[in-house]
Amino acid sequence: MENMFEIAVVGAGRIGRIHAKNVAAHPRLRLKAVVDPVGDNAATLAAETGAVVSTFEAVLNDPAVRGIVVASPTDQHLDQTLKAMAAGKAVLCEKPIDQDLATARAAAGVLGGERPLLLGFNRRFDRHFGALKRQLDAGRVGPLESLLIISHDPAPPPISYVKVSGGLFKDMAIHDFDMARYLLGEEVTEVFAAASCLVDPAIAEAGDIDTAKTTLKTASGRICVISNSRRSGYGYDQRIEAYGAKGLLKADNVLESTVAHWGAEGPVLDAFQNFFLDRYAEAYRSEVEHFAAVMAGEAKPLVGFDDAVKALELAEAAAQSVKTGQVVKL
Amino acid sequence: MENMFEIAVVGAGRIGRIHAKNVAAHPRLRLKAVVDPVGDNAATLAAETGAVVSTFEAVLNDPAVRGIVVASPTDQHLDQTLKAMAAGKAVLCEKPIDQDLATARAAAGVLGGERPLLLGFNRRFDRHFGALKRQLDAGRVGPLESLLIISHDPAPPPISYVKVSGGLFKDMAIHDFDMARYLLGEEVTEVFAAASCLVDPAIAEAGDIDTAKTTLKTASGRICVISNSRRSGYGYDQRIEAYGAKGLLKADNVLESTVAHWGAEGPVLDAFQNFFLDRYAEAYRSEVEHFAAVMAGEAKPLVGFDDAVKALELAEAAAQSVKTGQVVKL
Amino acid sequence: MENMFEIAVVGAGRIGRIHAKNVAAHPRLRLKAVVDPVGDNAATLAAETGAVVSTFEAVLNDPAVRGIVVASPTDQHLDQTLKAMAAGKAVLCEKPIDQDLATARAAAGVLGGERPLLLGFNRRFDRHFGALKRQLDAGRVGPLESLLIISHDPAPPPISYVKVSGGLFKDMAIHDFDMARYLLGEEVTEVFAAASCLVDPAIAEAGDIDTAKTTLKTASGRICVISNSRRSGYGYDQRIEAYGAKGLLKADNVLESTVAHWGAEGPVLDAFQNFFLDRYAEAYRSEVEHFAAVMAGEAKPLVGFDDAVKALELAEAAAQSVKTGQVVKL
Amino acid sequence: MENMFEIAVVGAGRIGRIHAKNVAAHPRLRLKAVVDPVGDNAATLAAETGAVVSTFEAVLNDPAVRGIVVASPTDQHLDQTLKAMAAGKAVLCEKPIDQDLATARAAAGVLGGERPLLLGFNRRFDRHFGALKRQLDAGRVGPLESLLIISHDPAPPPISYVKVSGGLFKDMAIHDFDMARYLLGEEVTEVFAAASCLVDPAIAEAGDIDTAKTTLKTASGRICVISNSRRSGYGYDQRIEAYGAKGLLKADNVLESTVAHWGAEGPVLDAFQNFFLDRYAEAYRSEVEHFAAVMAGEAKPLVGFDDAVKALELAEAAAQSVKTGQVVKL
Structure with a gap:
């Protein structure tokens, strides 16, 4: 069974930094790339974690990247998640999946059901x-x-x-x-x-x-x-x-x-x-731990797209x- | 200022017994009479507290009785309170004043406003x-x-x-x-x-x-x-x-x-x-203490008829x- | 079985007042007399509790007084307890029985063993x-x-x-x-x-x-x-x-x-x-309750002279x- | 200022494993080598942490190793600490420094005073x-x-x-x-x-x-x-x-x-x-964090040899x- 996964974090703001550091410290995960179009955020975070700065397109097209953490502004959550899933990545997407219920519902055909998509309801x-x-x-x-x-x-x-x-x-x-x-x-x-x-x-x-x-x-x-x-x-x-x-x-x-x-x-x-x-510092670590287990096929996402819509x-x-x-x- | 009050307790059930004992033990109150038409309840309670057994009519007409505790079944609360107030007694009436809101409201002219009527909302x-x-x-x-x-x-x-x-x-x-x-x-x-x-x-x-x-x-x-x-x-x-x-x-x-x-x-x-x-053992004692203060003119009822209606x-x-x-x- | 006991309290200071009030409020006890040679202490306390002012000699010689609470200054505890026991009274004596161990031990023949002598170790x-x-x-x-x-x-x-x-x-x-x-x-x-x-x-x-x-x-x-x-x-x-x-x-x-x-x-x-x-307000009440039980022969003193010496x-x-x-x- | 330190852990038992994993996860430390003469302990731990198996002699002589964690059996603590200090390493030594007070005291000239020696009193x-x-x-x-x-x-x-x-x-x-x-x-x-x-x-x-x-x-x-x-x-x-x-x-x-x-x-x-x-899981992490700060010259050991002797x-x-x-x- 595969046991080590390369990860890209999209969004180097407050939450993205948390996820990036937890990925970097996890024994089963390797933080490969950080993506953030705003200023020096990505560069700073990459330097702190030993990752490289990249673009969303590049990480989508990098077959070594197995999972993507979507921690961008809310209005990009759904779009980036759809693209990442289409590219065959496992996704950990920050909440909410979208602010608009109808828009979110419309993605059910692609995102719902049993997929390697974990929603960031950290309190679980x-x-x-x-x-x-x-x-x-x-x-x-x-x-x-x-x-x-x-x-x-x-x-x-x-x-x-x-x-x-x-x-x-x-x-x-x-x-x-x-x-x-x-x-x-x-x-x-x-x-x-x-x-x-x-x-x-x-x-x-x-x-x-x-x-x-x-x-x-x-x-x-x-x-x-x-x-x-x-x-x-x-x-x-x-x-x-x-x-x-x-x-x-x-x-x-x-x-x-x-x-x-x-x-x-x-x-x-x-x-x-x-x-x-x-x-919730420990909860964020456990969330990333669970994401690793999802990628390894050891667990189904504890909270998925359908939960986010509900x-x-x-x-x-x-x-x-x-x-x-x-x-x-x- | 008057400082010692004779009291009758009407109803020798569970709550009546509590009030009677608290009245009997209070330095400013004397339990004169216990009223209960049911079986030996009144006699037992009177024996335990050094009071006499009496009737509701008798205590209404006894000018020495300054206060009446109404602890009878709920359907008698309002009637007995009205009669006791009419007889010039101070009243501590157990909750609720009545189960029927319209009936209770109808008594507002006689019971509402500033009167020596204390409702038994013990939690206050x-x-x-x-x-x-x-x-x-x-x-x-x-x-x-x-x-x-x-x-x-x-x-x-x-x-x-x-x-x-x-x-x-x-x-x-x-x-x-x-x-x-x-x-x-x-x-x-x-x-x-x-x-x-x-x-x-x-x-x-x-x-x-x-x-x-x-x-x-x-x-x-x-x-x-x-x-x-x-x-x-x-x-x-x-x-x-x-x-x-x-x-x-x-x-x-x-x-x-x-x-x-x-x-x-x-x-x-x-x-x-x-x-x-x-x-609420201590609260019941404090309630009777407050009733004594109401009778002595030292306090207004903390909870009165209008509160009961609300x-x-x-x-x-x-x-x-x-x-x-x-x-x-x- | 006898069920109502008349009590005298000797000493109307801080602790004596507590005991006197607890005796007065107890259904099985009647506070008959208060003794205190100092100023108005006894008169004040007697007025508050419905007792009379008396002298230690008088209460010793009053056959109606069944129990004596010794709450005088420490240097009188042992002497008064000895005299009260000699007069056939039950005694509740405040701690310590004496400040001097040898003096206390010397009283063992008279006070030790099974006697109706309760020592005021309130925490028990x-x-x-x-x-x-x-x-x-x-x-x-x-x-x-x-x-x-x-x-x-x-x-x-x-x-x-x-x-x-x-x-x-x-x-x-x-x-x-x-x-x-x-x-x-x-x-x-x-x-x-x-x-x-x-x-x-x-x-x-x-x-x-x-x-x-x-x-x-x-x-x-x-x-x-x-x-x-x-x-x-x-x-x-x-x-x-x-x-x-x-x-x-x-x-x-x-x-x-x-x-x-x-x-x-x-x-x-x-x-x-x-x-x-x-x-310890409640403990003092329970202590007097226990004293009543001792007088009624229902209980042996929970803490006696030998405990005081130890x-x-x-x-x-x-x-x-x-x-x-x-x-x-x- | 130097900011990344290579570390060897000596002893791959219960405590050595804790220290090794904390070193491996720390952003400022790199676990280079694990030493343990007993069975497969070192190999297992090295595999889990990405370190190599080595010998005590080898790590002493490796100039890249800046710090040594002494987590061997108690009877080797003092000897290994003395050798490591002589080799110019910073040392984190598990408690006690020795079971024998006289033996420990005798090392004061070499180990006492201000040295980069941290004793493992984890509760601090x-x-x-x-x-x-x-x-x-x-x-x-x-x-x-x-x-x-x-x-x-x-x-x-x-x-x-x-x-x-x-x-x-x-x-x-x-x-x-x-x-x-x-x-x-x-x-x-x-x-x-x-x-x-x-x-x-x-x-x-x-x-x-x-x-x-x-x-x-x-x-x-x-x-x-x-x-x-x-x-x-x-x-x-x-x-x-x-x-x-x-x-x-x-x-x-x-x-x-x-x-x-x-x-x-x-x-x-x-x-x-x-x-x-x-x-004390978090305390062990903080202890290693402090060890890193000691090596970086940012802190003096919170607990040193003299404390261990006392x-x-x-x-x-x-x-x-x-x-x-x-x-x-x-």
């Missing part, structure tokens, strides 16, 4: 959520009845980003929609979202909301609530509670260290990991619910 | 929720943005009780609706409830649901989610999370003791207080939302 | 330590191997008190020595104490120490360490760890409430109960170890 | 203890007054290992002695150890103890207690409490994940990391205290 690879999922699947709390996902960012992104982000549901809650589907174990049939702009009026001016509680319901009656906010005031808040017939499974936030300070102001724990690249459907339904003030049936 | 007197409320009011997390109330019972009541309970929203979630109003600081304008029967099909046969996630929204955009289940599998789950502009206030469950066991199965904490009479409105709205599958505007 | 009645003890006795961690007792006061007492206190070991650690014996399940044969004065030089000038780690060893090789400090800087620190063959039982500090604040400074828990009268022996041994810098064999 | 590189140390140094709890180090292994090693281990103090507690010195900030002047064999009689037959509480005292009066056991029953117990004038800093055990299970048996946390290679002195003093039953003055 998180140690803590993974442990919760395993215990849930093992029946530790019996059949799942309801779910609570708390997902609050430390602080809102710049307004310039908010304007092109696709909105809170597609940009931020998309991860939570995927996690909800992953844990619920059946498809959502109803979506209701209550949302407000409480964090920053500029977000409302940009046509978006910053605070939302979204309710999902499945055919068998399982209920999930997702709590989102663009600003927590205390770090990255990423928690899950899964209620079953026999009890609760609960994944909590990750602290910087186990050190507590007991002083005049009461017992103070160390801070929560504040930045998503810290909180998450996008939920995001659009939530946005529509906010617009109409009513429940959206799927 | 809980040490933990009280601490959360004080810190919220003190601005520790800035303006409130959203709220999460988790309120799961250890195990469902008997089906015979479910049938006459008025349904999950009026019987169980009514406490949570009151707490939501208490913390939100403004009235709710929209209610949406997703509900299922997942715990016991007999509950569905009785026309009720056992699992619900209810979303409340206020005029300024604050959002509250209430999670209810008739069965937790791990004890009484009573938690609140209040999200503000500067952070989160979080009240957790109360453990039987601080003792943890670290063994082969991992670190195990002591059990959660399982029964509401244990979890909570009932939310319960009816939630039930209607479940029936129609849509949002209910208030 | 604490809910949390009680739960630990029950689980230990039930074999949850197998045979005990070692023990860690952390007992740090919030802040040192006034120097005037330090001077007459008998020293850290007899005044403060005496509780820990009793707890060690209670949990170890066998007598201590070796004592070593390392001690310093780090909190306040005035304590050293008064001839005392303020920081100590004391090691106790039993014949079978069980080892206990007690950590003491006169000042914690974060509230009353009262923890126990009991290590057995199959794991650890761990009693932690008690928080004011379950409310946590998550903010910019990290997650902050509510404060530890700071004052021993708060931390704890005093350990305190003297620890002080001697500090003086000599060596291990003391018992 | 732990994220959690590092955070505690930084907060202590920053004065968050004021001057340190006392210290509590809890260090219990999950389960005892094989008796064959116990026999050659040098005893609990030199084999296991040596880490705690180093940590105590690191945190106390001044040298220990008195050592007292109470010890027993409670875990397994075979350990006593092998001449060792398995349970110990050791008290260290410094000239200024700071007191440290170290709790050791060869078997916890609940995983690897590695905790520190540092008491200062203004409060407490407390490092707790590390859990496998943040997932808790709330069920009929109470709230259960995920297990503690059980194996030292898991608990820790050995404390271990010998503790063993002597157990033998004599008395305090040992240094």
Whole structure:
């Protein structure tokens, strides 16, 4: 069995750099090329990782490149993924596959089903959520009845980003929609979202909301609530509670260290990991590890194109619910 | 200032017994009489507390009786409260004031406004929720943005009780609706409830649901989610999370003791207080303490008739939302 | 069986007030008289509890008084206890029975053995330590191997008190020595104490120490360490760890409430109960409850004269170890 | 400045494998050679890491090899370190430098002082203890007054290992002695150890103890207690409490994940990391990172030969205290 794969990373921005370094450090992967049309990004990253700078065309045509990591701007995700798949590459594509649901759906014939296409829903690879999922699947709390996902960012992104982000549901809650589907174990049939702009009026001016509680319901009656906010005031808040017939499974936030300070102001724990690249550093490594296993034929993609479309459907339904003030049936 | 009050307790069932004992032990209160038409309940309780057995008529007409605790079956709450108020007594009435919203509203002229009528929403007197409320009011997390109330019972009541309970929203979630109003600081304008029967099909046969996630929204955009289940599998789950502009206030469950066991199965904490009479034993004492202060003119009722009606409105709205599958505007 | 007992409390200071109020509120006890020669203390307390002011002679000679709570200054504990026992009363005597070991031992013929004499080692009645003890006795961690007792006061007492206190070991650690014996399940044969004065030089000038780690060893090789400090800087620190063959039982500090604040400074828990009268309020109630059971013949004293002498022996041994810098064999 | 270093690892056992893989994955280091005379160990490890198999002589004489990791059996540590230093290599030597204090001291002229020799006291590189140390140094709890180090292994090693281990103090507690010195900030002047064999009689037959509480005292009066056991029953117990004038800093055990299970048996946390290679996986990476910085001249060794000798002195003093039953003055 083949055991060593050459990889190209397309996009040398924040996420591309993470993937490139994880590929470079992985014993089964070799980072061959970095692609980024913007300034010196590719050159800097290539120098740091021992890779070469290349172009998207060149890596598509290089038979030695077995896998491509698509970490370019969102509007190029779908196009580059289609081209890479057509060239016979395995692909790890950052989320979302596209901001437009119809456009994404249209690619189902080419991207859906069983293909070596892994979508970058990094939280599925998180140690803590993974442990919760395993215990849930093992029946530790019996059949799942309801779910609570708390997902609050430390602080809102710049307004310039908010304007092109696709909105809170597609940009931020998309991860939570995927996690909800992953844990619920059946498809959502109803979506209701209550949302407000409480964090920053500029977000409302940009046509978006910053605070939302979204309710999902499945055919068998399982209920999930997702709590989102663009600003927590205390770090990255990423928690899950899964209620079953026999009890609760609960994944909590990750602290910087186990050190507590007991002083005049009461017992103070160390801070929560504040930045998503810290909180999910290990998950990004596991994601790349899984990508290697997919290329080796040892695993099917844990999250594929169809999952990406389903998450996008939920995001659009939530946005529509906010617009109409009513429940959206799927 | 008057400083010692004679009290009659009407109803010697589970809750009546709690109130009678707390009255008897309070330095400013004297339990004079116990009223209960059923069997030996009154006699037993009177013997335990040094009170006499009496009738509702007799205590109404006894000028020495300054306050009456109404802890009778729900269908007598409103009638007895009206009569006691008419007789010039101070009243502590167990929740709900009535199961029927229209009936309750009709009593507003007599019971509403500033009167010595205290409604038994015991959770407002809980040490933990009280601490959360004080810190919220003190601005520790800035303006409130959203709220999460988790309120799961250890195990469902008997089906015979479910049938006459008025349904999950009026019987169980009514406490949570009151707490939501208490913390939100403004009235709710929209209610949406997703509900299922997942715990016991007999509950569905009785026309009720056992699992619900209810979303409340206020005029300024604050959002509250209430999670209810008739069965937790791990004890009484009573938690609140209040999200503000500067952070989160979080009240957790109360453990039987601080003792943890670290063994082969991992670190195990002591059990959660399982029964509401244990979890809220101190709150019931504080409630009676507050009732004494109300009678002494030192405090206005922390929760009065108008609050009871508002909570009932939310319960009816939630039930209607479940029936129609849509949002209910208030 | 007799079921209602009249009680006199001797000493209306801080601890006497606690006992008097707990006696007054107990359904099986009646506080008949309060005795205190100093100023208005007795009158104030009697007014608050519905008791009368009396003298020690009078309560000794009152056959209706079945039990006496000795909460006078330490130098009167032994004398009053001897007189009360001679008068046929049941006695709850505050710790220590005496500051002088030889004097205490001399009373063994009269006070030792099985008598209705309960010593006020309040921590044995604490809910949390009680739960630990029950689980230990039930074999949850197998045979005990070692023990860690952390007992740090919030802040040192006034120097005037330090001077007459008998020293850290007899005044403060005496509780820990009793707890060690209670949990170890066998007598201590070796004592070593390392001690310093780090909190306040005035304590050293008064001839005392303020920081100590004391090691106790039993014949079978069980080892206990007690950590003491006169000042914690974060509230009353009262923890126990009991290590057995199959794991650890761990009693932690008690928080004011379950409310946590998550903010910019990290997650902050509510404060530890700071004052021993708060931390042990429930234990003092349980102690009086137990005293009632002792008087009713339903229980033997959980902690008696012989325990008080043994704890005093350990305190003297620890002080001697500090003086000599060596291990003391018992 | 030189920025890439070739490294040889001597010893391909459990610890040597860890170091070799961390060296291989580090961007500034290249694993050139693996040395191990036993069977296929070296060949296997070399194949996994892309290194070559070599001999100790060869790597000493290879000018390209800048650093040597000594992870051979303990009795070769000192000899190999001396030879490697003589050959001008930087050395990372596993603890202990030697089991014999006199032998170790004799090497002070060659190994002591400021040399590129890093001793493998991995806990100094732990994220959690590092955070505690930084907060202590920053004065968050004021001057340190006392210290509590809890260090219990999950389960005892094989008796064959116990026999050659040098005893609990030199084999296991040596880490705690180093940590105590690191945190106390001044040298220990008195050592007292109470010890027993409670875990397994075979350990006593092998001449060792398995349970110990050791008290260290410094000239200024700071007191440290170290709790050791060869078997916890609940995983690897590695905790520190540092008491200062203004409060407490407390490092707790590390859990496998943040997932808790709330069920009929109470709230259960995920297990503690059980194996030292898991608990300290990140610390071993940071140690190699620091070794790279030492070679680059960017840092002085955080823990050097003199520290290793001092820790050995404390271990010998503790063993002597157990033998004599008395305090040992240094």
